Amino acid sequence: MNPILEINSLGKHFTLHEQGVQIPSCSHVNLTATTGELTALVGPTGAGKSSVLKCVYRTYLPSSGSILFTQEDGSTIDLCTASESEMLQLRERDIGFVTQFLHCLPRKAAIDIVAAPMLRQGESANTAREKARELLNTLNVPERLWNVPPATFSGGEKQRVNLARGLIAKPRLLLLDEPTASLDPDTTDRVVDLLNHIKQDGVAMLAIFHHPELVDRLADNVVELAMARNTLELHA
Numbered sequence: 001m002n003p004i005l006e007i008n009s010l011g012k013h014f015t016l017h018e019q020g021v022q023i024p025s026c027s028h029v030n031l032t033a034t035t036g037e038l039t040a041l042v043g044p045t046g047a048g049k050s051s052v053l054k055c056v057y058r059t060y061l062p063s064s065g066s067i068l069f070t071q072e073d074g075s076t077i078d079l080c081t082a083s084e085s086e087m088l089q090l091r092e093r094d095i096g097f098v099t100q101f102l103h104c105l106p107r108k109a110a111i112d113i114v115a116a117p118m119l120r121q122g123e124s125a126n127t128a129r130e131k132a133r134e135l136l137n138t139l140n141v142p143e144r145l146w147n148v149p150p151a152t153f154s155g156g157e158k159q160r161v162n163l164a165r166g167l168i169a170k171p172r173l174l175l176l177d178e179p180t181a182s183l184d185p186d187t188t189d190r191v192v193d194l195l196n197h198i199k200q201d202g203v204a205m206l207a208i209f210h211h212p213e214l215v216d217r218l219a220d221n222v223v224e225l226a227m228a229r230n231t232l233e234l235h236a
C-alpha cells in the first residue's frame with residue numbers, strides 16, 4: 001500500500017529575535033503514514049514529536065523539508081508550501097487532530113461539539129447526533145453531561161469529548177497527540193478498541209502516546225526521533 005503521508009527531511013526551528021537565538025524543535029525527520037496503519041512517534045522529551053504533528057496540521061509552518069500528502073483524487077500536495085485556504089479545506093475533510101486539550105466554543109453543548117465534524121461533511125443533524133451519542137456512550141461520558149457545555153468538565157471528561165469529536169468523521173489522516181493522557185484504564189481500553197476499528201476503516205494515523213504500552217498495542221510502525229541539535233546563537 002502506498003503511503004498517504006510522506007515526510008522527508010522535515011525541520012522546524014524558532015527564531016527568538018530578542019534573545020538572539022534559534023531553537024531547533026525537530027530536524028531531519030523522515031517517516032510515512034499508510035492507510036489502515038498507525039505510525040507511532042517516540043523519543044525523549046523535547047525531541048520534537050508534537051512539533052512534527054503541528055507541522056503536518058500546519059499549526060507550525062515547517063522550516064525545511066517536505067510533507068507530501070496524497071489527496072482523495074490521487075494528487076499530491078506538499079503541506080509545507082500549501083496555501084492557508086488549501087490547509088483549511090484539508091482540515092475540514094481529510095486531516096484530523098486530537099490533542100490532550102479540548103478547544104471549543106464556550107457555550108456549545110458537548111453533543112453538538114462532537115456532531116459538528118459530521119455535519120460539516122454533509123450528514124443530517126439526526127445522523128450526526130445519533131453517532132455522537134453512540135461515541136459519547138462508548139467513551140464513558142455520563143449522559144447527564146451530553147447537553148452541557150464542556151467548560152466545567154473534568155480533564156478526563158473533556159478529553160473524551162475531544163476524542164469523540166476527532167473520531168466521528170473518520171478523517172483520512174488522524175493525528176493524535178497523547179489522546180489518552182488523562183483517561184482511566186477502562187476508557188483507555190475503549191479508545192484502543194475505537195482506534196483499532198477506525199484503522200480497519202482505512203484511517204491512517206500518526207500518533208504520540210504517553211504510555212509505551214499503547215505503542216505496543218496499537219502501532220504498526222514506530223519512528224524514533226533523536227534530539228534536535230543545540231540552540232544556535234545568532235550574530236548580528
Ligand SMILES: Nc1ncnc2c1ncn2[C@@H]1O[C@H](COP(=O)(O)OP(=O)(O)OP(=O)(O)O)[C@@H](O)[C@H]1O
Nearest residue numbers: 014023024025026044045046047048049050051052
Ligand atoms: N512555539 C514554540 N516556540 C519556541 N520553541 C518551541 C515551540 N514549540 C516547541 N518548541 C521547542 O521545540 C522543542 C521540541 O518540542 P516538542 O513539544 O515538539 O517536543 P516533544 O518531543 O513533543 O516533547 P514532549 O515529549 O515533552 O511532549 C522543545 O525544546 C520546545 O521548547
